[in-house]
Amino acid sequence: MKACIMCGGEGTRLRPLTFERPKPSIPILNKPSVVHLIEHLAKEGFNDIVITLGYMAEKIEEQLGDGRIYGVHINYVYEDKKLGTAGGVKNAEKYLKGETFLVLGGDHVLNLNLRELYRFHERMNAKVTIGLLSIDDPSEFGIADMDVNNRIHRFLEKPGPGEIFSNLASTGIYVCNPEILDMIPENKEYDFARDLFPKLLNNGEKINGVLARGNWTDVGSPAAYRQAQRWMLSGMPGTVIEGRFTTKDARINGPLQLGHNVSVGSNSAIVGPIIIGENTSIGDNVLIGPYTTIGSNCTIDNDSRILSSYIFNDVTIGKNTNVSGSIIDNRTTVGDNCCLENGTVIGPDVVIRSGATVHSNVKIWPKQTIKEGMNVKENIVSHP
Ligand SMILES: CC(=O)N[C@H]1[C@@H](OP(=O)(O)O)O[C@H](CO)[C@@H](O)[C@@H]1O
Numbered sequence: 001m002k003a004c005i006m007c008g009g010e011g012t013r014l015r016p017l018t019f020e021r022p023k024p025s026i027p028i029l030n031k032p033s034v035v036h037l038i039e040h041l042a043k044e045g046f047n048d049i050v051i052t053l054g055y056m057a058e059k060i061e062e063q064l065g066d067g068r069i070y071g072v073h074i075n076y077v078y079e080d081k082k083l084g085t086a087g088g089v090k091n092a093e094k095y096l097k098g099e100t101f102l103v104l105g106g107d108h109v110l111n112l113n114l115r116e117l118y119r120f121h122e123r124m125n126a127k128v129t130i131g132l133l134s135i136d137d138p139s140e141f142g143i144a145d146m147d148v149n150n151r152i153h154r155f156l157e158k159p160g161p162g163e164i165f166s167n168l169a170s171t172g173i174y175v176c177n178p179e180i181l182d183m184i185p186e187n188k189e190y191d192f193a194r195d196l197f198p199k200l201l202n203n204g205e206k207i208n209g210v211l212a213r214g215n216w217t218d219v220g221s222p223a224a225y226r227q228a229q230r231w232m233l234s235g236m237p238g239t240v241i242e243g244r245f246t247t248k249d250a251r252i253n254g255p256l257q258l259g260h261n262v263s264v265g266s267n268s269a270i271v272g273p274i275i276i277g278e279n280t281s282i283g284d285n286v287l288i289g290p291y292t293t294i295g296s297n298c299t300i301d302n303d304s305r306i307l308s309s310y311i312f313n314d315v316t317i318g319k320n321t322n323v324s325g326s327i328i329d330n331r332t333t334v335g336d337n338c339c340l341e342n343g344t345v346i347g348p349d350v351v352i353r354s355g356a357t358v359h360s361n362v363k364i365w366p367k368q369t370i371k372e373g374m375n376v377k378e379n380i381v382s383h384p
Pocket residue numbers: 085140141142143157169170171172191192193194218220
């Protein structure tokens with residue numbers, strides 16, 4: 001079965017995490033999120049994959065190659081201008097024509113029953129079948145009015161206040177009859193939700209919906225990213241220690257995955273679910289709380305506390321420092337006695353000197369230095 005993954009977006013709402021990588025390459029459980037997606041597609045029987053690339057195309061190609069190690073075959077197509085979702089798929093037409101195909105976003109993190117969605121579409125003879133989820137507040141999504149026979153009669157993209165006629169939200173996952181490729185203009189910005197669906201409904205063509213089963217989120221913002229990491233971590237099976245691991249008397253509980261050569265000092269506690277990459281060293285009296293990932297080559301010094309945070313690679317955290325609900329990108333150094341409050345997002349190559357506090361939800365873009373004892377209450381967003 002064929003699938004087309006859209007990976008061209010710039011991910012501006014996720015800055016600073018998208019300065020050195022595109023959205024699909026942001027790590028979830030210490031590997032690029034698109035790798036989880038490809039693994040899931042392979043498991044569901046989609047082994048013929050086309051990826052549309054734009055922003056930082058080479059990073060994704062480098063990470064996935066021809067897909068062989070995941071048991072799939074990947075072709076790439078490139079967008080040199082914005083084509084929108086449907087326009088991007090049209091641009092990949094040579095790999096898609098003649099067969100039903102699945103479309104999904106490169107920033108999707110999911111465990112949905114995609115094979116069932118595809119099979120349902122094939123039985124029902126619709127032009128498009130949309131994967132739907134029931135969501136409390138669907139204002140940030142496309143919403144659909146669907147009848148008992150799965151037919152969609154109305155679709156509205158990002159409804160305004162007073163317009164929410166349904167809480168069935170589009171996941172942006174579509175199964176498409178290849179005939180739709182003929183209805184999409186070439187080399188022009190064109191969208192499924194804004195352009196193609198209204199056109200199909202106007203022409204009396206059939207669009208179906210299916211309530212997808214399982215978890216799904218698109219990682220469009222730091223909050224969505226934290227949520228995606230959280231449920232991926234909560235699905236971790238047990239304790240996996242991949243290589244040499246040294247500790248004197250650390251207390252370790254709950255699901256845990258440790259890379260090769262991790263060391264944990266005296267009287268430290270690690271409470272899973274947690275993933276720690278290779279060559280990372282954790283000092284004495286350190287508490288690492290649940291729903292945390294720490295990448296490779298990191299150092300967490302004595303007496304620090306790391307709670308529900310996502311720390312990428314080559315990061316150093318000083319002594320007696322508190323990190324809570326934060327995302328810390330590569331090669332960042334945080335000094336002694338610092339506090340990173342809930343929701344902070346710290347870009348790559350940031351230096352935070354001793355005694356500084358970064359207040360709740362503050363973002364710091366790359367290559368900034370925060371002076372000793374400073375209180376950072378507002379985003380620091382100048383590009384280096
Ligand atoms: C124009 C368009 O494609 N809108 C889609 C798309 O919205 P974005 O805000 O572009 O991510 O993905 C949503 C699912 O994340 C879906 O509900 C919506 O219909």
